[in-house]
Amino acid sequence: MVVRRQNLLPHSELPYTVPFGGEHGPIYDSGDMVAGLDAFHDRADVDGIREQVLRRRQQGELVGLGTAFAMEHSGNGKHESVVATLDHDGVVTLGTGAAEVGQGVIDTVLRVAADRVGIATSALRVVAGDSRGHREGRGTFGSRTTIFVGSAVADAGGRLRSEAIRRAADKLGVPTAQIVVGPQTLRGGTGEVAWKDLAPIHVEGVHEMADATWGFGAYLAVVAVDPVSAVPAVERLSVAYDCGVAIDPDNVHRQLVGGAVHGLGGALHEELAYAPDGQPLATTLMDYAIPTSAEVPDVEAFVLELEPASGNPLGVKGAGEAGVIGGRCRRRQRGRRCTRPPGRHLVPARAPPEVFRAFDTTALDRQEIP
Template sequence: MTFIGERLPRKEDPRLLRGLGRFGDDQDRPGQLWMRVVRSPVAHGRIVSISAPPGVITAADLPSDLRIPVRLKVQDIDLDEFLQPVLASQTVRYVGEPVAVVLADDPYEAEDIAEQVEIEFDELPVAVETGDGQLAAEFELGYGDVEQAFQNADHVVEIEFDVGRHSAVPLEPRALLADVDPATGALQIFGMTKVPVFNRDVLSRMLGIDENLIHVHAMDAGGGFGVRGEFYPEDFLVPWLARKLCKPVKWVEDRAEHLVAVNHSRQQRHVAAAAFDKTGTLLALRDEVLHDNGAYARTHGIIVPELTVAMFPGPYRVPVFNGRIRVMLTNKTPCGTYRAPGRFEGTAVREQLLDVAADRLGIDRVELRRKNLLAAGELPHTREMSTLGTDVVLDSGDYIGLLDKAMVEADRLGYFAEVEKLRAGRQAGLGVAMFLEKSGLGPQETADVMISPSGDVRVHSGGTSLGQGIETALAQVTADALGVDPAVITVINGDTNLQPFGGGSWASRSTVVGGSAVHRAALAVRQRAVEIASRMLEVAEEDLEVRNGAIGVKGAPGSSVTFADVAKACRPGSPHLLPDEPAGLTERRRFEVEHMTYPYGVHIVLVDVDAATGQVKVLRYLVAYEVGRAINPTMVEGQLLGGVAQGVGGALLEEFRYDDAGQPQAVTFMDYLMPTAAELPPIDILVAQDAPAPGNPLGVKGAGEGGLTAAGAAIAGAIRDALGLTGSVGCLPMTAERVRGLIKEGK
């Protein structure tokens, strides 16, 4: 009996399709108060005075010097002076920064009260351009003598490329409810999805209470994509107010708040160069990056810029590399991760650089890539640098083989024939981009698997459900290890009482690390069940076999016990338990990770450019992706489809712009343009399982980000091809306005 690799329906869907999901805004308590945040209307200024109705909370009412810590510290760079306060006390640094909070019996009254709060500011100079900001961090990653490599090169190609500021806009904005036990001060928290154990620990330190007094409940989430579930000011304010007032407190973010309050991402300026010998062999890469981090260093610290340079060489054979990052603070919304953080940006720049180089060297762009890709025999391949605290060791793969498969598939599907046909009367182009991803970040994940006397199986995982189908994937892993039907398995993710050691769902780690922990725990339960069954049946363990939820004697079909029977035999006082042997058929196991695993893929896209309007129409899209082993191929394909949709938005439409005063120009969907079904093309998916990951027992590689990683790169390449440019397109997103500018320059 095997369930890994099967296209099973998602276990989550029956309740979600019937409206029975448990989302943040679904939670209410009698007598709850509603919180509303008063946000700064200016980008930079000193707070002179706050005039407000009674009961309004400001920084003066909070414990002193509360700042939100960095969750992931890298490069030994101290960011403490740049951390965001819970409420601004003296100075505001971006439009949307929390200054005060109000409470009321309903959300409408809270909003009315918030509008009565008047804040007088002494406005200060505003830094909107990245280069005018404050330097918060500067570092380099790389290996080899870059200067010498470029001096010895026969050809050097350099481009400048900007990636615009955009972010995730999940269907569900943030929501949080904190209920309190007046007798003990214990908190029940609903809505803190993504990294609940980390958030619980941060909250316990900021409140000065024991972590066991905080229970973060597992919740559904209408999308996460990196921005939801980090620790924000509201995540302290809601539970702090609940304890202070001994009443439940609820807060629900509206869309206007979301667009100025949650982490933005992406905004970078690159100057990238490649050195080649006379045959087109890559000798070295260099990338200088100016990263706009907004007003503060939030929980992600500087991991996005670090990932940008650490992953910049991609799947290519790069003998020498240097990446230099300057992280700047500006008077804009602070930044963090967004699906494929750093890789979307770096891949777009590197692949555009290779397209320009191919033209200048007179080499076909696909052939230039094939020539410089690491061969299967060169893997594993170690690069003398680290990211996210782990050494960069590219584990398993066949990059050239996947590129060839993708080209064959695109030809079979008619991509090349169609672009040639379109070129007869229109400006059509084809983009091809290779990418390298990372997944399975540690350091650990913990899981519990238990079998009840009814025969039902429960899994307590440290992952969280963000819409990615983790319940289904972990159920399939458990079913495979135990040899039971997935229908009898219940998976509970992200409950800090049930699983107090969970790492959460982020960095494409849920199946790689969380699934491996579940796999270990399930095998341990299976082994214990065999041990108990051997006592029950009075036979040696080696004479038993597990089949269809039962343990029986080999060759004796009538002599067996079910898992339910074994679970009953594990009750306290059972004659089948040894002295001091713990009761219950349950096991907890931890899976630790030293190195990440590195999935990879190819994007091929066909676009049509309207020369009169500059509008880019994406006509067809192909993603080929190596996933190592697909627990559920349908869910992998769904992840890739969703990623492409977000990638099209980031490549063509979505951008947060600011005026000279630091005022955001995209605060509604009238200005922040999201892709709809009308903007999305038919998407073809090729999922490869040719290179199982050697670093985990399931052989899996993360699938959450591969649909997005190379979308900007492929679309930029297709536009460049359609317009016949000799240089780079220069930036993303390629809005109609910018495309018209390129056409005008070309003419």
């Protein structure tokens, strides 16, 4: 980890264009990788975990510690729009082409809209994934929803607020600078006007962004392998990710936890197996083994907010896939460290059968630790 820290890009070199990919090479736009690694190192107690693993290995246990670091891009799609309409019932309806698939897009839209418009959250309604509620949109994919939809909502909310202030000032006969926006009414001078009395207002918000944004992630796993059955057990799983600004920190935390479990499944459990004639063998969830609560430890997830992203007004980075990407890298390290007897180099194991084949079978017959 010391060597990797020395090779991280310092904050002073950002934005940094990665020298491959031609004219469309990745641009690391913002963040602080060194600060992110240091925060992860301290909050996950990496030194303490390493000492515990070393003591256990000295006592003969097959246990390993794996760490991984990655840059995760998010925010592809370049364009998104959101429609906001204030109706005569005083409700603001927000229409978006993004779909709610469990990632919390509706809650995010409500939070951003309430902040930018100034109206009560109870007076907001979101129509997601319904073409009757918006003009156009790119949808939900690639950890882009909060970046694009959230930013378009912010734009629409600002436009609706400005128009509401203008109309309230006309009704109350005061300058727009004297209008005070409240969750139920807009006040100016000695008078006030309800939101519903300013309807109808119809605006469209847009967000455009040419390049993806990049976030730094750090990952850790402790895995022990039973010396007789060769069954691996993940004892600890930690992930930290710099999301720029967290609109809903609890939701980001949940997505990092879910992503880490997804990565664990891909590293140790899930496999699309085929017979020699090409017949798929994993056709049900009895054959395709996803991780369950019996195989998953309590996941530590640390939501880092190191620096706002530069490419959108909310300063956010996508977090929906960030928890997943460390799984393969951690697997290769911990598999090697768990199953490497002294003096031997073993190919990193993936699934339990491969772990078993990596053992010294003669020693296993004697039920000795290799």
